[in-house]
Amino acid sequence: MVVLHSDHNTCKKSCILSAIMTQIGLTLLFLGIAAILLLGNILRADIVALMLMLALGLSGILTPQEAFSGFGRQAVIIMLSAFILAEGLRRSGMTERLGTFIIKLFGAGERRLIFGVMAASAFLSLFMNNIAAASLLLPSLSGVARRMKISPSKLLMPLAFGTILGGMATLLTTTNIIVSGLLRDATGTAFTLTDFAPVGLPLTFAGIFFMVLWGRKLLPAQSPAQRHKEEEESDDLLNTYQLSERLVRAEVCASGILDGMTLENSGLREEYNLNVIAIQRGKSTLPIEAKTVLRGGDVLLIMARAEDSIPETLKDFLNVLPSGEWQQDYLSTPDMKLIEAAIAPRSPLASQTLSEIRFGHKFDVKVLAVWRRGRSIRTRLADLPLEFGDGLLIQGTEKSLRLLRTEPGLILLAESAPSTRMTVRGWLTTLIMAATLVLAVLFPEQIAEIMLSGAVMMVLIRTMSMDQAYRAIDWRSLFLVAGMLPVGVALNKTGASTMLADAILSSLGGAGHLVLLAGFVLITVALTQIINGAAAVTVIAPIAIAAAQQVGMEPRSIAMAVALASSMAFMSPLGHSVNVMVMGAGGYTFKDYARVGIPLTILLIVILLIVLPFVIPLG
Template sequence: MLDPLITTLVILVIATILFLSDKLSADLIGMFVAVALGLTGVLSPQETLAGFSRSAVITIIAIFFLAEGLRRTGVTDQVGRWLVRFAGAKEGRLVLLVMLAGAFLSLFMNNIAAAAVLLPAVSVAARRSQVKPSRLLMPLAFSTILGGMATLLTTTNIIASSLLRDENLSGFGLLDFAPLGLPIVLAGLTYMIFIGKRLLPAGLPLPETPEETDLVGVYRLGERLLQAKITASSPLVGLTLSQSRLRESYGLSVVAVEHSGQMILSPSPKLRFASGDVLTLEGRVDQVPWEQLQNSLQVMPPRVWGERDLESSQVAVVEAVLSPRSRLIGQTLKEVNFREKYGMVVLAVWRSGRPIRRDLANLKLEFGDALLLQGPRDRLPVLATEPDVILLNGEDESYKPTRQGSLAVAIMLAALTASIVFPEAIAEILLAGGLSMVAFRLLSMEEAYRAIEWKSVFLVAGMLSMGLAISKTGAGELAAKNMIALMGTGNPVLLLAGLFLVTMLLAQVMHSGAVAAVMVPIAIQVARSLSLEPHSFVMGVTLATSMTFLTPLGHPVNVLVMGPGGYRFRDYFKVGFPLVLLLFLVVMLFLPVIWPFT
């Protein structure tokens, strides 16, 4: 049998390579790690599977329950509506309010859930205030990450607390992150308002009037639109839209039909063509074999297109993004029967800073995609409740606080208060709060189960096994000795800075939960080797795992806003790099004071 230390290091190296390659999902890698440690004898069977019963996993599940209860009762939506109501028309004020709302919600719920809740309201506020979405959505994403640093209720913070307990040390309490986290939030907000705002991409130029601000222009759909009239001798006369096979044979989608003097937008596949009908077509105009259609269609002179041309009192053009746990991810529009299921037509997809407008039926959807949709206005309220998509600019509806909403807030506050008073029972208290949401019928158990991000649960359960193996085999102690020898110093500030920078760089390309599971045991051993306070080093490393501002890959919330914000990879580095430097200085300045090394 191989030495357990060598076995652990080999498994860790293989897991790191897999994380960096992005060939397998992070949760699958985490589970493989746990199984490998068990099969090789590094961990006992009980230790291998113990991650699923750890308080960290229970706490994460409980947070999903509580957050879903607040969402289902409209509490989180109300925060977004307040944002729209008080935003005003000034960009600076709007950025401040967006970031305050994002940071506030992320104190109590998963970062990406907080961003998903606010995304529609921020989009509406941007549209009404004539502020480009690119000026607001990155601040929204960054604010949720910043807010998560000020609370225990963040995945990496929960993992760190659990690993401290594994070393017979006291875990972090609910408010332990606040003394250092709140200055970080304040520094981040100040930077984004006065400096970061100037570095944000300008996006598309704003038109002179609100009426001209339309999604057709943003998606450059006008480049692919034209009108054509059905001639009297056309073979299309008498055929239905589905029978015409214009999309299948010529790559032309019919988005509107002027029929008998009436404009029909988003026409039904059963609509029957007649002589004189004027079709609004979308496609690669320059690649259509018009010579084959000269007896069927008479192309009309080109014109300037806008959103108003594709809308009416019954039909709307809206934008939506895929939700974080959308079942549409990885599937094509054809495979999910998108039009039949949602009653909307996809006109274009925005991905990685550019619109995609061809062969949409066979395009595999990715997380972060924004969809330009056209369909009946009466479908918008239904679409807004769909868990697979987030509607960005649907119709605003008045909201009145309900008794259920007040009860949900009361349960949340009671759970948080009890967690502060009894920090050793945080997992049990929060789970009791989540179950209370179900008991009082604020959500069903089925809804609660669907709200859980199971990928995070399995990743944490698997990687906690690696954290245990690093401590059990002495791998953490070995890494700590080598790091101290490499840096050639016993200065705790310099050692903390080294750990912080290594952790932060790993978090840009690996799941932050996996990074925490590896780096926290090493931080504990570094502190113990120098007879210093482990909590200080663990706090620094844990905060470093959340410094995911340099790339869109650092955190899913960055990917969520990438499509609707029209961001490119370099935009994150341009705005995020100075922010990371500032927050690094804040941590190095305040941490030794708030969490002394001795």
């Protein structure tokens, strides 16, 4: 009987061990599939997170309560509240005033202006989402750059980097909030609102001074947004958007088939892929309208690809002319302007084509070119799906400009943003924000309740409506975080985090705490350049915390290191949405980000490894 009982216990243990290994294997398999989907950009990060959450629940690895626990986490409530609070602060007018004041205070010369831009963006990102902070400063910054004859390519990357650096010094950054929640799950304690400041602020200052003293020399000298000479503004834009090589001048032959025909009936676009962007009749430039009647002697400025150049069949009706001095005379007149705009974050225009949204009809404009990922797209634009961060070169009137200003999905460049007058409600909103932050510092255990209360108060005093509050929330980020947080639960529950931590520790061969810290920092930084930082820390943080606990290291130190490393998204535009946002307007390429971002990242890693052990002893 004793032997049978012993065999039964052995079999039972073997079955339990097999079940555990199966769950670990499934968890790692699901993570591997998710990584492939994210790295290959096959699906959006938020849908991948939801699929991963469902897979962990349906496979039985997590209970339904555990699988959907992300939606009830404190981290998600803090994020939701932060979006609403930031929108309220923006509507109050205070952030615009502060940002513009800082830029004007330091804005005398390229070096001082870069310092002012980065200081303003870093300061604003302490309280609001990085994208929101950049969106707020971008229009006025472009106007300042034009007036001071400084290329926007010298300022827009510092603007983006400033928001990322400022986010390191506060809890109110998505990755910091996630890591704080995972730390609470593992140890029972989370980071407070000010815990990141002693380490994050030195990193912020180091990043700013690097860009001011050296990084600015690595930035490209020109961009599609560059407008150094007021009198040659349209020439610069056309050259930088590379339109010159696609433009042809042609004269309408008198008594030809096009003489007396309306533009919409000419078939030039539909049949021959020839896009008429200007019509000159005598000394006048005519508006480009469907009902415009062509006359013999009219000179047309036509944009077309080389393979779509004016065919032989049309040369009996159109006389091709030398290029001539068409830029200033044709495209920028007292009645017609060249306007630059960027597709804003969470813009409803993204993923839609110009023809689908009837862009030209809605705003009475013509889109001449799109700047995307370092190259100009100039033809067949009507069927091109727009993307976040695209720069648009637009031709329109003063009325068109006023209409474009009303579109929240666009950020107009190279103009001063209309000033927002501070009202009593604006001052009250600012007071609510200040009180919320103070109370969150004094009572860190109730930070979610305090921040949500502040958000609700802003709605109650009518800083914004409830519908506007909903629109202020970045639901993609929220679902991404809610979907990824249960991954940490699965890694801890199955023992996968412990197993992976053991593998990492054994590979390091008993190296010291600082080496372990550096290893996780490097892994996080590398992963953040190619996938969403929130997804990266959700996987890495539980493993790092488990490794720290096994070797007697302070879990808070390694958790903070992972959180801050995930913000070092400087080497690639894919590392952070704010990099994508300025890419088109600044005319940046992947190489530009690597040239500036690699030395900046190395500097910040070194400073992090020096400063962090003094603030939070490694143990």
